Amino acid sequence: MKKFSLPFLAFLQATGLLIYISIVSLIxxxxxxxxxxxxxxxxxxxxxLIFVLSATISALLVLGRAGFLFWEKRYNEAFPLLFWTISWISFYLFLVMSVLIFVK
Structure with missing residues (x-):
């Protein structure tokens, strides 16, 4: 299995979360x-039911890999991954807010 860098893995996690949130928003x-x-x-x-399922899936997307790394006592990878994931989610938040402001 190919090993991804932590920032890229965090990007994939945040992008997956954005796609999932977009699907739930369409519903x-x-x-x-x-x-x-x-x-x-x-x-x-x-x-x-959708709310509870959505919270569970979102938690798995954001905390799943970091929690696994933490469980294996690989703290020097778990915390930076969580930081990078939150950073990418914040970037997407500001991107969506900017689009909403400028589309108005």
Missing amino acids: FAFGNQIFGKMNNYFGPILLL
């Missing part, structure tokens, strides 16, 4: 067209 944006209008208690149940 929320077009939920009425996909599932139809829900006037009963299934709507909130579906929303909460």
Whole structure:
């Protein structure tokens, strides 16, 4: 297996998270067209299930590899990976905010 540098691995993790968030956002944006209008208690149940699943997947994408490295006592790799991942997520956050400001 090819070994990636920590900044590149963090970039892949953050990009995967961005793609996942985009997919979930599309589901929320077009939920009425996909599932139809829900006037009963299934709507909130579906929303909460998606929320919990989304939190779990996001945690795995961000903390999974760093947690594995930490578990193996490879602290000198785990913490920089977490730092780089958070840095890339922050970059994507500012990029999306900038696009929203300039598209307005």
